[in-house]
Amino acid sequence: MNRPTIQVGPRTVAEMNAFQQEVDAIGNEVRHSIGEQDARYIRKVLYTVRTTELIGRGLLMFGWFPPTFLLGAFILGMSKIIENMELGHNVMHGQFNWMNDPRFQGDTYEWDGTGPASGWRYTHNFVHHTYTNVIGLDRDFGYGMFRLSSELRWRWFYHPIQFFYMILMMMLFEWFVSVHEIQTDKLFAGKRTLDDVRPQWEGIKRKAGRSLRKEYVFLPLLGALLAWPFGHAVDVAMAVLTGNFIAAVIRNIWASAIIFCGHFTDGIYIFHRDSIKNETRGQWYLRQILGSSNISGSRLMHFMSGNLSHQIEHHLFPDLPANRYKDIAPQVRALCAKYNIPYNSGSFFRQLGTMFKRVIRYSLPGGTQKAEHLEVVPVMPEHA
């Protein structure tokens, strides 16, 4: 059997087993108490999404008048954030499948934005959550575009400006999510052909087309129709179109910032692909903790991040209802202290700062963080 090398976390096989059982116990305790309160929570989230969307879109119908326009775009942006993160992300993980309610079933839920849910479920639920932070397997570590550790070869023709295209990517994040499953970098490198990605491409076209038609054709036309009697048809149509775009950008920037803070911060561990051969469940738990970072903050912060501020708890138990992560966080933290496992948590701006620092550092060649294979034990984190 693999014997974990002493470096971080449980030191012996026996300790690793005990660690696994303790993590299991935390999850099972929650699993047995799932019920009405969680159902009520997610229904409340759904109605929050529906009402904020209605209010935001309603306000935008008043045209360019600054108070309604700005408030409308802002509220619609908030609605899209809650829909994508607290509702869509969590439901599509199957967190609420136990309710047996077709509105909250992970395999058929379709979210707002230009990316089809089916492709995202594959790249996120399976690839990212199973192979978290394993270089070469977890495509969410850098999305095949960013150099975030010295493991990746430095390319002079795009890595030096990666900070700038990251900002651009954050603004248009939904588009990158939608083409993520195609693995465009492999397409350019000739490892995949256009025929390989045809089915995915058709799905993306369908979903993106539907989203564009709704946001930039149908709703502006509806606004124009309503404003026609008042002689402001063109104004209102343009205001609706612009407001919808601003709301989408608000959502894109916020969602990507939260997501990057979950895995690209300072002190994050990365793993060699040999590390996961014959990995036990305990080792998998350990890797999830070491590969994720939390954001500390208020209840509003947790809600608006879809509880991804509890990234560590989410990665340990991706299918537990997200409203429970805050309850188990102290237990997970205590367990980490007991087994000497670093528990990476910090304020939003601290995590965001170290994330950008990493992006800028690795836009230049070199760097110290290596993912080496030491049985299942990861490499030491870099403190740049």
Add this chain to the structure above:
Amino acid sequence: MAESSTVPLPTAAAVRLSGWLTHLGVSPLAFDDTLSLINPLLTVHRLNARIVGRQVETGTATTLVLQAGPAFKGLQPGQFVIVGVTINGVRHRRAYSPRAVEGHPNRIAITVQRQPGGVVSNHLNEHTRVGQFLEIEQAAGSFTLPSPLPAEVLLIAGGSGITPCMAMLEHLQRHFPRTKATLVYFARSRDDRIFAKALDKLAASWTGFQYRAIDSVANTQTDDSGRPSAADAGRAQQVLSADLLNQLVPNWTKVPAYCCGPTPLMDAARAIWQEAAFGNWKDGAAIKARLHLEAFTPPKPSGDPHARHEVKLTHHAVDKAFEAAGDQTILVASESAGQGLKHGCRQGICHECTCRLHSGSVRNLLSGERIDGEGQTIQVCVSVPMSDVHIESMA
């Protein structure tokens, strides 16, 4: 009225509108949610019904009168309706055989017999109040009277299996009282007999109706091993037999017969008709075809890890089938049969292999829990079958 009706114009228009909105990403479910803010009965995809009446039938059975909305297409007597109830956050679905309530469009009555340990039946008996809403689906099922109606029918009911038979009897009495109908109704005692008074009244007022109530548990009550339970073994029990049928309906092999009840009763009926068909080389097949059976309890999971079960897989309305051993996950079984299901991590993390379990039971290897199919999601990579199952892949 009992016959299927077409939906009114505003409802049809709402369905059309919902179809258009789907192209803009407004899901049918969101459309329904919005309509239900006005009135839960207005929904067009996920139907609701308001409880408008409640009546205790026996110590263990309650009748609920449900008012459905305009999108409900009515029901044929004998059909079932799936009722959804949310208990502790979980939506459960159960099939009941309702009777149409005369004089009110889209009003139906279901009679719910308490099952020992039954989550839904006990909840409906204890915790439902007039004014509450239940979720319902359109009526379905082929346990219905033939068209055109025959001159004579034979109904055999056991316990709460009376409910579809009662729907047929009321329909016949109201609209075709010249039909001859015979009902053989097994129940433990008169106190346990649902509709005892209504049936007596029916027998008194309808000349074409022959009613035989039999106090017997030989065909209805069993212990876990399938034998009559010990408490009842001492009593002389009348069972369903060819003799009994000869005595009541001499030409019983020639009339359409409907049997609904527990498994032993239906097994007995099946055996009797099979024997009659076997002795008749000329139209044996026709005799067998005249017997209609309706199960109202799901089959019990065998729990035998070595048994092989049939897995029926529906994918985009195409049915396939393969076999799975009781110690094999459904995912592995599908792959050995060359019909691999979509999946991801194979260890119960990612939910990529989610399928719907429509019938049968599986055991979740991670939690050890038994899941009885009622359309809920399961992860096939960590589920082993405990009986024949029907799953659907939505991917």
